[in-house]
Amino acid sequence: MTTQQAGSSTINWKKWIWLFTFYAVLGVFAFIWLVPIVWAISMSFTPNTVLARQIGGLLPTAFTFENYETLMRVSSVPRWFLNSMIVSVGTTLGVLVISSMAGYSLSRINFRGKTFITVFILAGLMVPEQAVFIPLHIMFSEWGMHNTHVALMLPRMAIPLGTFIMMQFFRAIPMDIEEAASIDGANRLTVYLRIMLPLTIPALTTLGIFTFVLSWNDFLWPLVSATRSDMFTITIGLASLQGNFAQSEGLGSLMTSAVVASAPMLLLFLFFQRYIVQAVKTGTRF
Template sequence: MATATSDRKSAFTVSNALAAVVVVVAVLWLMPVVWVLAMSFKPNSELMRSTAGFLPIPFTLDNYAGLLSLSATPNWLFNSLIVAVSMTLLTLALASTAGYAFARLEFPGRRILFVFVLAGLMVPEQAVFIPLHALFSSWGYHNTHTALIVPRLAVPMGVFLMTQFFRAVPRDIEEAAELDNAGRLTIFRKIMLPLSYPALTTLGLFTFLYAWNDFLWPLVSATDKEMYTITVGLASIQGNFAETEGLGSVMAAAVFASAPVVLLYLVFQKYIVSGVSMGSSK
């Protein structure tokens, strides 16, 4: 009895120590975020004297008002929404269908093609910028939403994730549906897709974050100011803002660009956790 009690106390102590470490790491990670948020609400006159402190005292909304007063900012935000939403939906459609085909269908060259897809994970995206730029330039697609969306639809990690998820689904479910004369498309649409909601949600969220935060390709493809995404647009004005408006305006631009991503994560965090835990357990 004494040994069991001692073991429980030891386990409790270890769990408390791990929880304390997690809390300390979380606080350290959040400190720069809180600092940026606080500076975005401080007057620039105050920031010229000191940038220390995590409380926005005195408090002002002038930095955000100045940012929103730019006529191009809503257009940049609209471009980012179009690109991120379109890329997310198309990536989910392509990754889910390709993943199901690799996991369940038998066709010549399936293994070789799957290895070829995974080989895309080893190719840095910067290595294909010149061919992509030349290709879309010859088509006359630069400074369009098509040029911002299409090159990012080939996501090998998404195909791998969906393939592994569909392989983990018991075949008994499909066999039962086949006994009811359900076709392959019906099985995929009415059985496999609903089962894969956690994985699709996780992939969709990560794809949206990637598309929203993407900077290098929009910088290369979108040379017209009207076609800037929010990341490129805000970066183009940061130098002027820092010199004329002040550091608080730069911090307000950073918060403005990050807010949709943070809200999206807060809404879908339970799906992320369930998707990651399900994938690790299987």
């Protein structure tokens, strides 16, 4: 009895030490991971004049909202932000419509050539943006469509990942739900709109958020297509500010742009984290 008690208390003691070490190591790691983000946010609330004299800290040494006010009033950031919103919302809606339709077709309807088309579309997952951005640039030049929102949307909609994700979600829905409806004489479009789409709202949310993030952060294509500063997305606009640090209004303002550019992504991520994680998992499960 006594030996047993002594034994279990050493085990407990060891366990607590182990747990403490575990959390300490993980905590230090997580802290280091957060430093860049916290530092940027802190500097966005620090006056430019202060940052010209000293290195910004993890907490602002002097607090101000001035950087945000100036940003909203005089910089191009609100315009770029709006461009990003238009392009990302447009791309997302487009992807949701065409990918869910295609995913429905490939997972729910039997027709000749389906296997071939499925393979043909999935093969597109292996084509990277870098392989097509030059020919795309030439095509949009020929159409005189550079520096438009549509030009920034269309190439992103061609990515087969959405169809792939929707296919997997549609497959998971039991067949008899749909069969019951078709016995009642409903046609495919009605079945799709009235029965299948409502069932895939979680999937559509997942795909929608994922597409929105990808589109918002898109870099190579908008870099070559949107060359006029009033058509920049926020990602490209921010990149253009980095080219001339010397002329920039100050470190605080620069970090404010970065915070504003990331705010929608971080908020989306915090509220819909579950869906983004789901998209990452489904999108890579071959």
